[in-house]
Amino acid sequence: MKQIAGKGCDILIPSGDIKPVWDIERSIVTKFRRKIWSKFIKAIIEFNMIQDGDKIAVGISGGKDSLLMAKLFQELKRHSKNNFELEFICTDPGYHENIRELLVENCKHLEIPIKIYESRIFEVCQEIAGDYPCFMCAKMRRGALYSRAQELGCNKLALGHHFNDVIETVLLNLFYTGSFKSMLPKLKSTNFKDMELIRPMYFIEEHFIECYTNENGIYPLNCACMVAADKTGNKRYEIKELIEELKKKFKDVDKYIYTATKNVNMDAIIGWQKDGEKYSYLDYYDDED
Numbered sequence: 041m042k043q044i045a046g047k048g049c050d051i052l053i054p055s056g057d058i059k060p061v062w063d064i065e066r067s068i069v070t071k072f073r074r075k076i077w078s079k080f081i082k083a084i085i086e087f088n089m090i091q092d093g094d095k096i097a098v099g100i101s102g103g104k105d106s107l108l109m110a111k112l113f114q115e116l117k118r119h120s121k122n123n124f125e126l127e128f129i130c131t132d133p134g135y136h137e138n139i140r141e142l143l144v145e146n147c148k149h150l151e152i153p154i155k156i157y158e159s160r161i162f163e164v165c166q167e168i169a170g171d172y173p174c175f176m177c178a179k180m181r182r183g184a185l186y187s188r189a190q191e192l193g194c195n196k197l198a199l200g201h202h203f204n205d206v207i208e209t210v211l212l213n214l215f216y217t218g219s220f221k222s223m224l225p226k227l228k229s230t231n232f233k234d235m236e237l238i239r240p241m242y243f244i245e246e247h248f249i250e251c252y253t254n255e256n257g258i259y260p261l262n263c264a265c266m267v268a269a270d271k272t273g274n275k276r277y278e279i280k281e282l283i284e285e286l287k288k289k290f291k292d293v294d295k296y297i298y299t300a301t302k303n304v305n306m307d308a309i310i311g312w313q314k315d316g317e318k319y320s321y322l323d324y325y326d327d328e329d
């Protein structure tokens with residue numbers, strides 16, 4: 041499988057065989073209770089992500105993050121006071137047949153009742169997105185997931201972005217677009233009426249997702265992209281490395297990057313954007329006398 045993965049991707053290969061599903065589920069509320077389960081619950085509560093009557097489409101790409109997210113939601117449904125329904129959906133963007141087989145086998149073993157929908161996303165990106173297919177691919181996948189979710193009567197779409205995705209996004213925006221912008225834990229869709237996107241893994245650190253995956257012998261889809269492999273230098277990996285380097289000298293730098301997104305001091309900001317409009321602090325400078 042390794043030769044199918046994109047260049048520059050981290051490959052997660054478990055050291056042992058996959059454990060029985062019962063053990064895997066138990067590990068979430070025992071060994072990984074503090075580092076994974078509690079963080080999942082914290083995000084759901086802090087950002088008020090689930091309400092009675094919700095029908096949530098859980099996006100499963102087959103990677104480590106979304107496979108864990110599926111198990112977390114199943115566990116939550118078993119214990120939650122909230123009355124909500126779940127659908128597990130995958131848009132197959134054109135995975136290699138071995139990759140698709142791995143996805144199906146994993147979901148079977150993990151008892152995730154996945155619904156897989158065909159699409160030609162990789163093919164389309166290959167044809168028309170030139171040297172930078174990632175942005176287009178992500179947008180198309182998101183659109184396809186929203187459509188499927190809506191067809192299934194869902195009002196929410198859950199994605200498996202985790203804590204490291206969040207802080208890497210903050211730095212990517214800072215360094216490569218010159219803007220201070222985060223990834224929000226939930227947001228309303230602008231294109232799909234009454235649909236909301238939620239990111240319940242917002243506080244879970246990637247390292248613990250890797251530990252859980254490895255410890256349970258799960259072989260997830262590792263960077264199943266068939267398009268971008270040789271085209272783009274992956275900036276996200278560079279940022280990941282940079283954060284790791286910084287952490288050697290300043291252990292909590294990751295926590296501080298996140299905290300900064302909650303502590304923007306508008307009295308010390310030169311300019312900002314809101315609802316597509318640009319503002320400058322000078323617009324208000326003389327009002328403050």
Ligand SMILES: Nc1ncnc2c1ncn2[C@@H]1O[C@H](COP(=O)(O)OP(=O)(O)OP(=O)(O)O)[C@@H](O)[C@H]1O
Pocket residue numbers: 098099100101102103104105106107129130131132133181185198199200201
């Ligand atoms: N083809 C897909 N079908 C369903 N959901 C998807 C698909 N691609 C992405 N997603 C959802 O969007 C999230 C973020 O996608 P991204 O491509 O950034 O994945 P990732 O960080 O590699 O996560 P994962 O380990 O779950 O693949 C995934 O965790 C998953 O919830």
